[in-house]
Amino acid sequence: xxxxxxxxxxxALVDDDLALEAAREAFLATRTGSTFxxxxxxxxxxxxxFTLKSGSAGELAGVKIGSFWPDNTDLPRHSSTIVLLDxxxxxxxxxxxxxxxxxxxxxxxxxLAVDTLARKDSxxxxxxxxxxxxxxxxxxxxxxxxxxxxLVVGRRADAALEFAAAVTAQTGLPAELADAEAGVSAAxxxxxxxxxxxxxFDANWVTPGTHISAMGADGPGKxxxxxxxxxxxxxxxxxPEQSRAIGEFQHAGSATPVALGAVLAGAATGRRSPExxxxxxxxxxxxxxLTLAAALLRRLSxxxxx
Amino acid sequence: xxxxxxxxxxxALVDDDLALEAAREAFLATRTGSTFxxxxxxxxxxxxxFTLKSGSAGELAGVKIGSFWPDNTDLPRHSSTIVLLDxxxxxxxxxxxxxxxxxxxxxxxxxLAVDTLARKDSxxxxxxxxxxxxxxxxxxxxxxxxxxxxLVVGRRADAALEFAAAVTAQTGLPAELADAEAGVSAAxxxxxxxxxxxxxFDANWVTPGTHISAMGADGPGKxxxxxxxxxxxxxxxxxPEQSRAIGEFQHAGSATPVALGAVLAGAATGRRSPExxxxxxxxxxxxxxLTLAAALLRRLSxxxxx
Numbered sequence: 001x002x003x004x005x006x007x008x009x010x011x012a013l014v015d016d017d018l019a020l021e022a023a024r025e026a027f028l029a030t031r032t033g034s035t036f037x038x039x040x041x042x043x044x045x046x047x048x049x050f051t052l053k054s055g056s057a058g059e060l061a062g063v064k065i066g067s068f069w070p071d072n073t074d075l076p077r078h079s080s081t082i083v084l085l086d087x088x089x090x091x092x093x094x095x096x097x098x099x100x101x102x103x104x105x106x107x108x109x110x111x112l113a114v115d116t117l118a119r120k121d122s123x124x125x126x127x128x129x130x131x132x133x134x135x136x137x138x139x140x141x142x143x144x145x146x147x148x149x150x151l152v153v154g155r156r157a158d159a160a161l162e163f164a165a166a167v168t169a170q171t172g173l174p175a176e177l178a179d180a181e182a183g184v185s186a187a188x189x190x191x192x193x194x195x196x197x198x199x200x201f202d203a204n205w206v207t208p209g210t211h212i213s214a215m216g217a218d219g220p221g222k223x224x225x226x227x228x229x230x231x232x233x234x235x236x237x238x239x240p241e242q243s244r245a246i247g248e249f250q251h252a253g254s255a256t257p258v259a260l261g262a263v264l265a266g267a268a269t270g271r272r273s274p275e276x277x278x279x280x281x282x283x284x285x286x287x288x289x290l291t292l293a294a295a296l297l298r299r300l301s302x303x304x305x306x
Numbered sequence: 307x308x309x310x311x312x313x314x315x316x317x318a319l320v321d322d323d324l325a326l327e328a329a330r331e332a333f334l335a336t337r338t339g340s341t342f343x344x345x346x347x348x349x350x351x352x353x354x355x356f357t358l359k360s361g362s363a364g365e366l367a368g369v370k371i372g373s374f375w376p377d378n379t380d381l382p383r384h385s386s387t388i389v390l391l392d393x394x395x396x397x398x399x400x401x402x403x404x405x406x407x408x409x410x411x412x413x414x415x416x417x418l419a420v421d422t423l424a425r426k427d428s429x430x431x432x433x434x435x436x437x438x439x440x441x442x443x444x445x446x447x448x449x450x451x452x453x454x455x456x457l458v459v460g461r462r463a464d465a466a467l468e469f470a471a472a473v474t475a476q477t478g479l480p481a482e483l484a485d486a487e488a489g490v491s492a493a494x495x496x497x498x499x500x501x502x503x504x505x506x507f508d509a510n511w512v513t514p515g516t517h518i519s520a521m522g523a524d525g526p527g528k529x530x531x532x533x534x535x536x537x538x539x540x541x542x543x544x545x546p547e548q549s550r551a552i553g554e555f556q557h558a559g560s561a562t563p564v565a566l567g568a569v570l571a572g573a574a575t576g577r578r579s580p581e582x583x584x585x586x587x588x589x590x591x592x593x594x595x596l597t598l599a600a601a602l603l604r605r606l607s608x609x610x611x612x
Contacts, residue, residue: 002403004310034348041342041360043367043393050391052358052369054347061349063358063371065389067396081398083371083389085356087349090373092387095401097308 003094005296011100013299016140019108022295026287027112030239030261033057035285055286061085064289082293096293105292106284107136109238110213113280114189115144116263117236117270118211122188123148128200129193129216130154130163135170137191137215142171145189150175153183181205192216192224203228208275214248215282225279227251233277236260239285247283257281309400311602317406319605322446325414328601332593333418336545336567339363341591361592367391370595388599402599411598412590413442415544416519419586420495421450422569423542423576424517428494429454434506435499435522436460436469441476443497443521448477451495456481459489487511498522498530509534514581520554521588531585533557539583542566545591553589563587
């Protein structure tokens, strides 16, 4: 029997704990699972976009269809549908609409990187970007470290102020605006969540011991981090090959990033000292979607949301 | 709202008329629609296979997930799920399980080619191959031409006899076994539906005026037709680029096949004379699946199956 979880149901089922555990499972699964080529399609309106990300690991196999419809006004511009196949038969097993859950999933990957790589005593979180996803990033990251204040760096002061208010409303943390130099240099954890195509700050502003999670770069030409940073930082990512092809590390020259899954599995070293600068690039992969869908299905069947 | 059509429902809704009209719509849509790269995935059992075929045309956009699980015994080894997106919003619109309907869809493409390219007075249909799909091919083709007898060419006599009996049971037509030379030389319409990797017959056996529909070749190395045929035949296919990459015409050298959609639209010429030999290669494309799903949804909502 096929299980169907609607957008309203998945939005009610998901939370940061579920997303974080699904992310951990997904990153560990990168060690043995498979990820297949990403397809980018469109409708007869060429500025629409749907992306197929497929993979398999253990008992999971399926595809995430992510949509970006820029003209949507009443509905979110992003939507997401995860289709799981029954590994025993190949037949349809579950369909999970997961637009809201997808934002948790993406933030959870960065939170997992922070939990794995940032200094335990990280207290200042700086966020560059003031969009919908950025708010999820702040909430998820602030749960894995003893964050005491949030610095908000945005291009538009009105949007940044509104964002800072939303941060405080969601997390209880004080949030204040900062310019890029002040925000970057004060950060213990720096998260970038923009659609930038060039570096957002000067590498010299980054102080020793900072952890940086970059989640905005997911296509050729996108860039958030300064190239000069790579000479003095240790690089980590979800899928090294993909990160160097379409992620932030397309700009990192010959540097070889370490897979976060290897660090989680104890097969590679994470942070080596309190002074080290660590950088994590998230380009996104299908196993995150498959483990998210499986976690939502488990929670549905356990009735934990009721 | 998302509409879900289960395997049992789609199997009850589909018939040859619906599949033929959906095929016609799909082939016409190749003129303006888009087809995106095919992805072939597998589970942690590497001999399983799932294939993602995506595309868009007009109001349709989505993906077909086709599965091939060779170890299935109680269930069919092939299954199929079609996911449609709402073109206005990008959100999930419908999920259609369509394993049984998929066999109709594939046969309908070959029947459409026969209807477009074969001589109107085609009376002898020869089928090479005695599998599940071959039976669908015979039934669909015999509906578009005044077929009076079916010749069955198979490697194993017992399977061929059983197949011939099934042909008569399904179509009412007399069906008899033939060797390849007798079957090919007597054919007005010749359909090949095998998993062969080399030519199934000698090009000299093909008589003037024959139409050939080849549906078995859908991957590198697969082959059903003799290369010597191409010097004396006119070539047609679903998607010329794909047919030359992974279809039968990967063996056709520099010959340029004509898209059947162009013939249907009146933009290219089909059969030019009663003596011409026409060859159609079907490699399969996503728009067939999208139009099939849309036709099933229309029939569901019209209640025509009740």
